[in-house]
Amino acid sequence: MTPSSTGTAGAQPAPAGFVISERSAHLRAETALFMRDHVLSLVSHDLRGPLNAIHSWAYVLERKLDANDPNSQRAITGIRSGVDQQVKLLETIVDATRAETKSLALAYAPFPLHPLLDETVEEVRTGFARARGVEIRLDSSFAAEQLNGDRERLAAALWLMLTFAVEASAPDKAVTLAAHVDTATWHASVAYEPNEAALNDAALPHVLEAFARKQAGEPREAKRIAWVFALCKRVAEAHGGSFEQSDTAEGGSTATLALRVPLSATAPK
Incomplete structure (x- = not known):
């Protein structure tokens, strides 16, 4: 059984003559699974800080802008909507995807x-x-x-x-x-x-x-x-x-x- 027939996506075939055992191939796949979930965890963590900051600054801008200016209000609404969409993506896709190794x-x-x-x-x-x-x-x-x-x-x-x-x-x-x-x-x-x-x-x-x-x-x-x-x-x-x-x-x-x-x-x- 060669790495090219059992490895995860992106793995490169080893030079001729090298054979990986079935157990090692399984452990390599598990390594890739945990690595994927770890990266997703980092993405979720590192994105929430900037998104929270954008959300907070939107409130600051709202108090500075003319409440009767429809363009300004649309801009604030668009910023908040974009932040909410990104947070929802993190919760429904990123966080849910890594649930298997999280618990x-x-x-x-x-x-x-x-x-x-x-x-x-x-x-x-x-x-x-x-x-x-x-x-x-x-x-x-x-x-x-x-x-x-x-x-x-x-x-x-x-x-x-x-x-x-x-x-x-x-x-x-x-x-x-x-x-x-x-x-x-x-x-x-x-x-x-x-x-x-x-x-x-x-x-x-x-x-x-x-x-x-x-x-x-x-x-x-x-x-x-x-x-x-x-x-x-x-x-x-x-x-x-x-x-x-x-x-x-x-x-x-x-x-x-x-x-x-x-x-x-x-x-x-």
Whole structure:
């Protein structure tokens, strides 16, 4: 099964010889779904501020204009009508479209953490990292530690973190997944050396869509993540945890993706 036969719209076929597994193809599609909804959320949020400002200034203008001037009154009515139409579009189309991931249903059950790490690392290693010539290292010392949460959703978040790190790594580099638990929280972080050329080189195998990879390399506003990590952020927050994306440290060469989830996860109120 090749990426061109299972990928989402806009995905580019990988070079000949690279084969993506059915599970990875499914996770890539989920990544695109969450990214779409994340972008819609940003659009909804960022448009409401200017629309509210326009609506408020319309009232200011109304008090300044001649109430007996029909052209002025038509102009004010048109401004308000346009704002109302835009707000309605946000509510009925943008907000409704992202409802599926906005209220993320989780299947809570206790599960051991060590097999989750091993299986996810192996999925990315055999399905993608080897094709890119990137090594994946696992740094953990779990024994029988368990987490109460949605195993499949958390596996998807880990898969995406590792997959992106491989996408952003040059051949012959290494990606490290480090995991540990403290008294109440599971910590998982992926460290890699970002290489923009490797992230967007069409001659290399890729799993994630070109648009997602390109946007991930653009400057981000404070506290905002790259769109491609929307799945990680949503899954973490649905478990009462958090996801963080760090930029390369000044003077350094390592970037990190960090997932934190309570061991006894419950949906946030």
